[in-house]
Amino acid sequence: MKSILLVCNEGMSTGFLCNKINAAAKARGIAVTAWAIPESALEGRYQEADVILVGPQIAYLTASIQQRVNHSRPVEAINPVHFGRINADAILDRALALITAPLQ
Numbered sequence: 001m002k003s004i005l006l007v008c009n010e011g012m013s014t015g016f017l018c019n020k021i022n023a024a025a026k027a028r029g030i031a032v033t034a035w036a037i038p039e040s041a042l043e044g045r046y047q048e049a050d051v052i053l054v055g056p057q058i059a060y061l062t063a064s065i066q067q068r069v070n071h072s073r074p075v076e077a078i079n080p081v082h083f084g085r086i087n088a089d090a091i092l093d094r095a096l097a098l099i100t101a102p103l104q
Contacts, residue, residue: 003048004034004095006078007065008055020088021095032092042068049073051098053091056080074098 004021006014014036025032037045039058042065046052052075054062059077066075076098082090 001031001033002050002096002099004032004092005046005049005052006034006036006055007039007042007052007058008036009058010038013057014055017083017086017088017091020086021092024088024092028092030092030096032096034092034095039065046073051075051095053078053095056083071103074101074103 006018006021008014018034018036021034022032025034039061042052046069051073052065052069054065054075054077056078059080062075062077069075076094078091079094081087082094
């Protein structure tokens with residue numbers, strides 16, 4: 001099972017998106033779980049994730065988050081258009097691509 005962590009300012013705006021990502025993965029028969037936390041809770045939880053996606057509202061923190069997780073897993077800001085349209089399939093596809101890509 002792959003784990004996708006969505007991080008945003010308070011963890012609320014990404015909660016709905018997580019439900020959509022989980023439903024999209026289930027419909028496609030992919031073993032994935034997506035979950036959301038506020039950025040302030042990152043240190044205690046990031047080890048559970050295979051990839052970290054950052055909400056567009058805090059995309060400016062992406063580099064800082066990469067440092068905070070010691071570049072131990074992929075970290076990327078969510079495409080704001082996909083986020084705004086709640087395009088769970090596109091976000092899921094990007095997360096899966098990041099999980100399988102070599103770390104940089």
